Amino acid sequence: MSLRLILLCLFGALALPLAAQDRLPPAPYAYQQLKDPAQEARAKALMEELRCLVCQGQSIADSDAPLAGDMRHEVRSKIAAGESPAEIKTWLVARYGNWVSYDPPFDTATAFLWLGPLFFLALGGWLAFGRFRRGEGDAEDAP
């Protein structure tokens, strides 16, 4: 069982497309802008919000991975075909989950990120308030 796990990890590491390169030229719209500047601006904004599946810290706009190029081609083609950025994002999220977006919605997974700061601010305020009030009155270690 553990051997299988080790092998799985080994192959998993090898399975990253980064480890190999194909020999096809990039897809037409991977490095080419759309003719209509308004469409290109919409495509660009969306591409910056989409996460590359291969180099997972980069947006597909930034990544030179072949799959990122193909995703840019996909985004630009769909924009050129008249789809809205929101539709394309929904389409991709249905396939890769919220992970693919750098702007995930507010849900149970992200609630802590949004509400955490408010919570800690409130906690800090409460602690500080308590301390100040104690300072005015009697000593800290009053029985």
Next chain:
Amino acid sequence: MKNRWVLFVPLAIMGLLFGAFVYRLVTPAETLIQSQWINKPMPLFDLPPATAGVEGLKSSQLADGRPRLVNVFASWCIPCRAEAPQLEALKAAGVPIDGIAIRDRPEDVAMFLREYGNPFDRIGADMQSSVQIALGSSGVPETFLIDGKGIIREQIQGVILADQVPEIVAKLEAMK
């Protein structure tokens, strides 16, 4: 003396945070992105043959009543070579397998099949990864288990290992 332990709460919180950061540094975030396109019908596509002498692949062909595998591979993918014997074993066990070759040249696919065997009934050429993206697949090799109605039931990421073969045969058998 009441609530002296409260003084340690900030330290404890810092300790927890520190622990969380160290944990993430040591075990980086998950790198395998699983497809969410599971228990859904195969996306519509019609791919041309990946090389001379093979049949192309249409999504409509994947709903012929026989559960099957769709293997997403590429000749330039080194782990795919390691997977070839397992695909042969699956084929020998009577499992229909179709292939989707990602960003591949016909001559490279032909060489790959000559060298590592051809367990595929059909191989479609996905030149711009469009079907791969429509499947929610993020790398090669990946294998999708398709039921007889053309619904994707499971995604296997990475190389199929030898001891997974009977399991896969059983799963496909159960879909009949």
